[in-house]
Each structure stands twice: as C-alpha cells, then as structure tokens.
Amino acid sequence: MQRVLxxxxxxxxxxxxxxxxxxxxxxxxxxxxxDADAPYLEAATTAVRIGAGPPTESYxxxxxxxxxxxxxxxxxxxxxYGFLAESxxxxxxxxxxxxxWIGPSPDWVELMGHKTRAxxxxxxxxxxxxxxxxxxxxxxxxxxxxxxxxxxxxxxxxPAGGGGGIGMLAVSAPSELMDVVERASAIAARGFGDGExxxxxxxxxxxxxxxxxxxxxxxxAVHLFExxxxxxxxxxxxxxxxxxxxxxxxxxxxxxxxLVDVFAGAGYDSIGTVESLFGSSGEVTFLEMNTRLQVEHxxxxxxxxxxxxxxxxxLATGERLGSxxxxxxxxxxxxxxxxxxxxxxxxxxxxPGPLDVFRPxxxxxxxxxxxxxxxxxxxxxxxxxxxxxxxxDRSAAIGQLTQALEGFAVEGVRTNIPALVKILRSxxxxxxxxxxxxxxxxxxxxxxVR
Amino acid sequence: xxxxxxxxxxxxxxxxxxxxxxxxxxAGDTVMILESMKMEIPVIAEDGxxxxxxxxxxxxxxxxxxxxxxxxx
Numbered sequence: 001m002q003r004v005l006x007x008x009x010x011x012x013x014x015x016x017x018x019x020x021x022x023x024x025x026x027x028x029x030x031x032x033x034x035d036a037d038a039p040y041l042e043a044a045t046t047a048v049r050i051g052a053g054p055p056t057e058s059y060x061x062x063x064x065x066x067x068x069x070x071x072x073x074x075x076x077x078x079x080x081y082g083f084l085a086e087s088x089x090x091x092x093x094x095x096x097x098x099x100x101w102i103g104p105s106p107d108w109v110e111l112m113g114h115k116t117r118a119x120x121x122x123x124x125x126x127x128x129x130x131x132x133x134x135x136x137x138x139x140x141x142x143x144x145x146x147x148x149x150x151x152x153x154x155x156x157x158x159p160a161g162g163g164g165g166i167g168m169l170a171v172s173a174p175s176e177l178m179d180v181v182e183r184a185s186a187i188a189a190r191g192f193g194d195g196e197x198x199x200x201x202x203x204x205x206x207x208x209x210x211x212x213x214x215x216x217x218x219x220x221a222v223h224l225f226e227x228x229x230x231x232x233x234x235x236x237x238x239x240x241x242x243x244x245x246x247x248x249x250x251x252x253x254x255x256x257x258x259l260v261d262v263f264a265g266a267g268y269d270s271i272g273t274v275e276s277l278f279g280s281s282g283e284v285t286f287l288e289m290n291t292r293l294q295v296e297h298x299x300x301x302x303x304x305x306x307x308x309x310x311x312x313x314x315l316a317t318g319e320r321l322g323s324x325x326x327x328x329x330x331x332x333x334x335x336x337x338x339x340x341x342x343x344x345x346x347x348x349x350x351x352p353g354p355l356d357v358f359r360p361x362x363x364x365x366x367x368x369x370x371x372x373x374x375x376x377x378x379x380x381x382x383x384x385x386x387x388x389x390x391x392x393d394r395s396a397a398i399g400q401l402t403q404a405l406e407g408f409a410v411e412g413v414r415t416n417i418p419a420l421v422k423i424l425r426s427x428x429x430x431x432x433x434x435x436x437x438x439x440x441x442x443x444x445x446x447x448x449v450r
Numbered sequence: 451x452x453x454x455x456x457x458x459x460x461x462x463x464x465x466x467x468x469x470x471x472x473x474x475x476x477a478g479d480t481v482m483i484l485e486s487m488k489m490e491i492p493v494i495a496e497d498g499x500x501x502x503x504x505x506x507x508x509x510x511x512x513x514x515x516x517x518x519x520x521x522x523x
Binding site for chain 2: 234343350353378
C-alpha cells in the first residue's frame with residue numbers, strides 16, 4: 001500500500017493525513033464544495049473534489065468516492081468515523097476495486113451495525129447484556145406490550161439499524177408505549193432505511209464506559225483500557241477521559257480482558273470500541289460495538305503513547321499486532337478531551353457561520369479541520385476542534401484543559417466553550433461524580449425559559 | 451386578531467413542514483422542523499394560533515432569524 005484515500009472531512013481527515021505522512025505513505029484528500037478551502041487539503045499529497053455540500057451528494061455518495069479512489073490511483077482507503085465508516089456495502093465496494101479497506105472485514109461491520117444481532121453476539125459470548133427485546137415490528141402492539149412488561153419500565157425504544165443516539169426515545173409507562181414506538185419507528189425508517197425497533201431497559205443516570213480494542217488479521221487482540229464518555233448532551237459525547245475516575249480496576253480490567261478473549265477468539269481484525277453502561281447499583285450492560293476509529297481515540301493515545309491511527313493502518317495491510325506494538329501497553333497519567341462545537345452554549349442549537357477569529361490554544365494537543373477565515377456550513381456535524389489535555393493526574397488535566405479552553409478564541413460563530421468550562425469547573429465533575437445526566441444538570445439552570 | 455411572525459432559530463434547511471395553512475395550533479406546537487449540522491430543530495408556535503402563511507418549502511435553506519411562517523392568534 002502506497003497511497004491512501006481519506007474518505008472523510010474535518011478533524012479526522014486532518015488527523016489521518018498527518019498520520020499517513022509520518023508513515024511515509026501518500027494521501028488523497030476528498031472534499032465537497034463546502035470544504036474547498038479546508039486546511040488539510042494542502043497537507044495531502046493530492047485532493048479530489050467529490051461533489052456538492054450536502055453529504056448525500058459527496059461524502060455519503062458511494063459512486064463519487066469509489067470514482068475518486070480509482071482516478072487518484074490510491075490503493076487503500078481510510079473511512080475515518082461517521083459517513084461511510086460503518087457501511088458494509090461500501091467496504092465491499094472498496095475491496096472489490098482491489099484497494100485495502102482500512103477497517104474490519106465487512107462481515108464484522110454488518111454484524112455490529114445491526115444492534116440486536118450485536119447484542120445476541122455479546123450475550124452468546126458471555127458479555128453482560130441488560131434486559132432487552134428482539135427486533136419488533138411497530139405494527140404488533142400485543143407483542144410490543146408483552147416485551148415491555150418482561151423488560152420493565154422505564155425503557156428505551158431504539159432503532160435496530162441506528163446509532164449515535166438518533167431516534168432513541170424513553171418510555172416511562174405502558175400508556176405511552178405505542179405512541180413512542182410509532183415516533184421512533186418513523187425516525188428509524190427515515191434515518192436508517194427500515195422501521196424496525198427494539199426495546200431495552202433504561203438505566204437511569206448510568207456511566208458510559210467504553211473499551212478500546214486493537215486486533216490484527218492473524219487472531220491476536222489487545223485492549224488499550226477504557227474511556228469514560230459519560231458527559232453528553234443529547235446523547236452525544238462532549239467530554240471524554242481515561243482512565244475512568246472512581247471505578248475500581250477490579251471491575252474494569254477483568255471486563256477488558258474478557259473482551260479481548262472474545263474478539264480475538266471470534267476473529268475480529270481491526271480497531272474497535274466496545275461501549276457499555278455502568279449502572280449506579282453496579283450493573284454493567286453491553287451497548288454496542290463501533291467497528292471503526294472513535295472520535296475520542298486521542299484520549300487513549302495520550303495515556304498509552306500508542307498511535308492508534310498508525311496501528312489501524314498497519315494492521316489493515318496484514319502486519320502482526322506484535323510488530324505494530326513494540327512494547328507492552330501501559331497507562332501513564334490522565335487524559336481528558338473536550339469537543340468544541342459550533343453551537344449555542346445554553347440551548348445547544350447549531351451555530352454555523354464564518355470563523356472570523358479562530359485561534360486554538362497552543363502548548364496542548366488540538367485536533368481540528370478548520371482555520372481562521374473558513375466558513376462553518378450547516379451541512380455537517382458541528383465539531384470545530386478537539387482539545388486534549390494529558391497530565392500526571394486528573395486534577396492537573398482538568399486545570400490544563402480549562403485553561404486551554406479559556407484561551408481558545410473563536411468569533412463569528414457561537415461555541416459550547418462556556419458550557420465545557422462550566423462542566424469542568426463543576427463540583428460533580430471535579431470530584432469524579434459523573435454520569436450521563438451531568439451535562440444537563442450543570443448547564444440547564446441557565447437555559448432560557450421558552 | 452393579531453398576527454405574529456415565527457422565525458428560524460438556526461441557519462440550516464427546512465426538513466419537514468408538519469402544518470398547513472389554516473391549521474389551528476396550540477401554544478408550543480411545532481410548525482416545521484429544520485435541519486442543521488445533523489440535528490433536527492423544531493420551529494415552535496410560542497403562542498399558538500392559526501397558520502396564515504408558510505413562507506418556505508421543504509428543502510429550502512433558511513438563515514437564523516428569518517421569518518418562516520405567519521400565525522394569527
């Protein structure tokens with residue numbers, strides 16, 4: 001593999017292009033009209049226009065990306081995260097061109113992309129899975145009510161083919177069930193192509209803990225510890241850290257080791273993240289597996305010193321885990337990442353516009369695909385930058401990150417920086433009393449009454 | 451009779467119009483849903499009333515603060 005096409009945009013495209021350069025590989029960037037002045041296009045060996053701003057006309061357009069792959073002479077493709085990263089049909093098309101797909105085998109993408117099949121896989125392999133139903137058609141109220149009674153309220157209705165919290169709705173009583181199912185099913189049909197949903201027990205205020213897995217194509221796997229991603233708004237992560245504060249290693253390490261055994265044994269063959277929820281009364285439940293690089297991978301890179309993107313690329317070409325990792329994996333210090341979004345800091349509404357001023361802090365790791373003068377368009381998700389602090393301990397990392405965010409100058413769009421700083425300074429966060437309700441608790445008192 | 455304008459909270463595009471001219475809305479009902487940066491943002495009729503005019507069509511781009519509908523209380 002000599003030349004890799006990066007089928008993505010923004011911070012992750014910039015990150016992968018930089019990594020390819022350090023590996024001595026050529027890079028092909030792709031861009032839509034909305035990203036024609038993105039800074040990472042200049043860093044790439046070459047850049048190819050793939051279409052108009054709307055994602056379906058560019059980054060999600062299989063034909064446009066495959067055409068760029070062929071015309072650019074690339075012999076590998078890195079999908080990044082989001083867009084086509086978890087599309088098994090697209091992965092197969094890449095492989096059919098003869099290029100290296102930098103991700104797991106399409107069968108794995110397919111299996112883990114279907115949430116109830118993924119749950120069945122987890123349960124079959126002894127990974128703890130909370131009470132849930134099989135996939136249900138929304139037109140069967142009796143079966144739906146029976147499943148709900150068995151699981152117990154409160155519960156969540158989730159799209160079977162979805163992810164990222166989209167279309168996920170809570171139900172607190174039987175009288176609401178069918179109404180909510182109908183709404184969730186409509187969102188699922190629009191967003192993921194089928195209207196199938198399933199039910200899952202709702203853990204109140206759990207912690208979101210995920211485990212980083214790295215596996216080669218020869219049956220070997222390792223874990224690189226966990227990340228705590230409990231600080232979320234609208235089911236989307238905004239602050240991630242490693243290691244998870246305040247949870248005993250006796251609860252984390254055996255689970256991580258178990259996951260390694262399961263995925264090595266079953267032949268998983270790339271980078272992957274197993275997401276789980278830790279309930280307040282000690283229960284653990286498998287959530288899903290993401291068969292790709294994760295947005296918050298940098299946190300793990302900081303505490304382990306392992307370049308996950310380079311590892312993922314080298315493993316895709318068939319290198320063995322033992323040669324990619326030249327030493328045992330150890331943890332060092334504490335890392336915290338904050339996602340800076342172009343959005344209103346109180347209501348969390350998107351705020352596209354021109355970056356009249358965009359000056360990321362210096363002396364700290366910043367991952368971004370933007371520069372001053374560029375326009376943030378409404379076509380894509382609102383991530384402007386990830387700021388990642390790494391320090392000997394958690395409180396030093398919080399201090400470093402808070403200071404960096406306060407020095408991050410952005411004008412022209414509103415950002416969530418004030419909300420991030422408020423969370424980092426909150427008592428609940430600083431003492432490590434975190435769960436998925438924290439961000440709303442800390443930020444909501446300022447919410448304007450509509 | 452007092453007419454009032456309903457404006458878009460965000461820059462984005464009109465994803466779905468869920469009302470028609472003549473519909474009676476209650477306070478807080480959704481007039482239409484905008485899409486921006488992968489999020490769906492409802493446009494709310496704060497005081498309710500009758501939908502008098504819809505000024506945009508599905509798929510159309512809108513700017514923050516732009517009037518998208520006129521209601522009559």
